[in-house]
Amino acid sequence: MGNRIAKVERVTKETEISLKINLDGRGESNIFTDLGFLNHMLTLFSFHSGIDIDLKAKGDIEVCDHHIVEDIGICLGQALNKALGNKAGIKRYGTVFIPMDEALCTVTLDLSGRGFLYFEGDFKRESIGNFSTEMVKEFFRAVAINSASTIHARILYGENDHHKIEGLFKAFGRSLKEAVSIGENKDLIPSTKSVL
Numbered sequence: 001m002g003n004r005i006a007k008v009e010r011v012t013k014e015t016e017i018s019l020k021i022n023l024d025g026r027g028e029s030n031i032f033t034d035l036g037f038l039n040h041m042l043t044l045f046s047f048h049s050g051i052d053i054d055l056k057a058k059g060d061i062e063v064c065d066h067h068i069v070e071d072i073g074i075c076l077g078q079a080l081n082k083a084l085g086n087k088a089g090i091k092r093y094g095t096v097f098i099p100m101d102e103a104l105c106t107v108t109l110d111l112s113g114r115g116f117l118y119f120e121g122d123f124k125r126e127s128i129g130n131f132s133t134e135m136v137k138e139f140f141r142a143v144a145i146n147s148a149s150t151i152h153a154r155i156l157y158g159e160n161d162h163h164k165i166e167g168l169f170k171a172f173g174r175s176l177k178e179a180v181s182i183g184e185n186k187d188l189i190p191s192t193k194s195v196l
Contacts, residue, residue, distance in 0.1 A: 103158025
């Protein structure tokens with residue numbers, strides 16, 4: 001098994017993103033976007049997944065945050081897919097429940113080669129800082145499609161929108177940590193199809 005490191009760059013008329021990840025890192029991050037709350041969530045994700053993340057992203061947030069959030073999700077998904085290679089030896093699945101004070105969130109994922117998102121949850125606030133709460137779902141959708149992963153992300157209950165979103169990002173990190181970890185059969189692709 002080689003280094004599970006990937007770098008992705010994306011430049012459009014709306015955004016400019018440079019992302020590097022190391023699946024076998026220590027959860028260290030250097031994250032710079034124009035969205036303070038998203039920086040916070042991605043830092044938590046890095047820590048709880050154990051994935052090192054170096055991210056620099058800027059975009060047309062004077063229009064809104066949609067482009068930059070979605071494009072970061074696209075880049076993260078592509079980087080995960082690239083770093084996983086042929087996925088030999090991975091455990092493939094991950095399921096975690098995370099309590100965040102009064103909120104309870106769960107993420108179940110399958111690094112299946114098929115991009116799909118099931119999302120359940122709603123928010124009372126339209127935004128936290130300059131981050132639109134509707135972009136939580138769009139971020140996870142972009143990651144799922146571009147990493148070719150099936151992700152079920154659910155906010156089971158909660159009152160505080162910050163807590164609900166933070167619980168989701170932590171659960172995503174912990175479930176991904178489980179799924180990308182190497183099992184006993186280091187050379188085996190975890191599928192009866194012999195391909196993921």
